[in-house]
Amino acid sequence: xxxxxxxxxxxxxxxxxxxxxxxxxxxxxxxxxxxxxxxxxxxxxxxxxxxxxxxxxxxxxxxxxxxxxxxxxxxxxxxxxxxxxxxxxxxxxxxxxxxxxxxxxxxxxxxxxxxxxxxxxxxxxxxxxxxxxxxxxxxxxxxxxxxxxxxxxxxxxxxxxxxxxxxxxxxxxxxxxxxxxxxxxxxxxxxxxxxxxxxxxxxxxxxxxxxxxxxxxxxxxxxxxxxxxxxxxxxxxxxxxxxxxxxxxxxxxxxxxxxxxxxxxxxxxxxxxxxxxxxxxxxxxxxxxxxxxxxxxxxxxxxxxxxxxxxxxxxxxxxxxxxxxxxxxxxxxxxxxxxxxxxxxxxxxxxxxxxxxxxxxxxxxx
Numbered sequence: 001x002x003x004x005x006x007x008x009x010x011x012x013x014x015x016x017x018x019x020x021x022x023x024x025x026x027x028x029x030x031x032x033x034x035x036x037x038x039x040x041x042x043x044x045x046x047x048x049x050x051x052x053x054x055x056x057x058x059x060x061x062x063x064x065x066x067x068x069x070x071x072x073x074x075x076x077x078x079x080x081x082x083x084x085x086x087x088x089x090x091x092x093x094x095x096x097x098x099x100x101x102x103x104x105x106x107x108x109x110x111x112x113x114x115x116x117x118x119x120x121x122x123x124x125x126x127x128x129x130x131x132x133x134x135x136x137x138x139x140x141x142x143x144x145x146x147x148x149x150x151x152x153x154x155x156x157x158x159x160x161x162x163x164x165x166x167x168x169x170x171x172x173x174x175x176x177x178x179x180x181x182x183x184x185x186x187x188x189x190x191x192x193x194x195x196x197x198x199x200x201x202x203x204x205x206x207x208x209x210x211x212x213x214x215x216x217x218x219x220x221x222x223x224x225x226x227x228x229x230x231x232x233x234x235x236x237x238x239x240x241x242x243x244x245x246x247x248x249x250x251x252x253x254x255x256x257x258x259x260x261x262x263x264x265x266x267x268x269x270x271x272x273x274x275x276x277x278x279x280x281x282x283x284x285x286x287x288x289x290x291x292x293x294x295x296x297x298x299x300x301x302x303x304x305x306x307x308x309x310x311x312x313x314x315x316x317x318x319x320x321x322x323x324x325x326x327x328x329x330x331x332x333x334x335x336x337x338x339x340x341x342x343x344x345x346x347x348x349x350x351x352x353x354x355x356x357x358x359x360x361x362x363x364x365x366x
Contacts, residue, residue, distance in 0.1 A: 082353070
């Protein structure tokens with residue numbers, strides 16, 4: 001019987017079709033009935049080293065939505081590590097369900113699933129996951145970072161993520177305005193979780209005019225109490241007049257409907273996968289004259305922090321020093337993109353892929 005070509009076997013839009021189109025190595029489904037754990041682990045690329053990326057817990061509307069999210073997030077981690085000069089690959093885990101489901105048993109069961117991968121995937125904190133959660137996971141596996149500083153870990157990586165994002169905002173401002181000072185610039189931070197909150201602190205120190213938006217009224221009230229920021233309703237974000245828009249919540253906020261409404265010069269934020277379609281919406285922003293700082297470049301501070309922990313002998317000041325390099329890399333990407341008449345996203349992706357390709361050749365030469 002004649003063989004069937006691989007391309008013909010895999011249907012576009014199927015799970016295997018997504019894996020092939022995005023270049024993934026492995027997608028792992030985990031289920032534990034006693035604890036109710038439903039997890040998906042995606043390993044995108046391990047050329048530079050074992051995959052490292054946080055675990056996110058979210059009440060996804062469907063399993064398909066969770067699969068799409070974990071595939072996009074893990075792919076972004078590969079490029080984030082590559083462009084930051086880190087010797088690790090890209091991976092991610094998502095937990096499907098209400099964060100209230102988390103118990104010691106639930107998290108330790110996740111740890112056992114992670115351990116079964118033999119080090120191909122190393123986890124850390126992400127949305128709705130805390131340092132304490134990593135401690136429970138660490139009871140079952142050594143393939144975990146983001147542990148408390150008191151236990152030799154790097155602690156919560158979000159402050160370093162915020163710092164790197166802040167460096168990216170300053171670099172983008174320098175490209176857009178000729179100066180990296182943010183004093184007097186109207187900046188909207190969308191999403192004031194741990195990263196967004198720390199980012200507001202940096203912006204306040206620079207006397208930026210700060211606006212914030214979030215679906216959590218308690219978080220808004222807390223941040224307003226010390227920042228005096230203006231609150232913008234979630235449904236008014238795209239129409240708000242601002243200099244810099246900083247998405248720091250979930251991804252896919254830049255799309256066909258939102259981009260034409262935006263009233264800003266610069267987009268630079270910590271959220272992953274802000275462009276719903278990288279090529280189409282990256283080009284749309286360019287056409288509308290909006291400067292976009294690639295998210296996987298400027299939000300790499302958290303990965304830099306957990307990578308420093310993974311290497312051993314963690315020192316916070318060294319993690320911040322490496323995160324500060326985001327400023328120079330972001331400027332290089334923006335200058336190159338505008339010189340080559342391409343989108344910053346395209347330029348950053350090329351830089352990341354070139355590093356992966358070069359290391360692939362090094363490894364094949366043995």
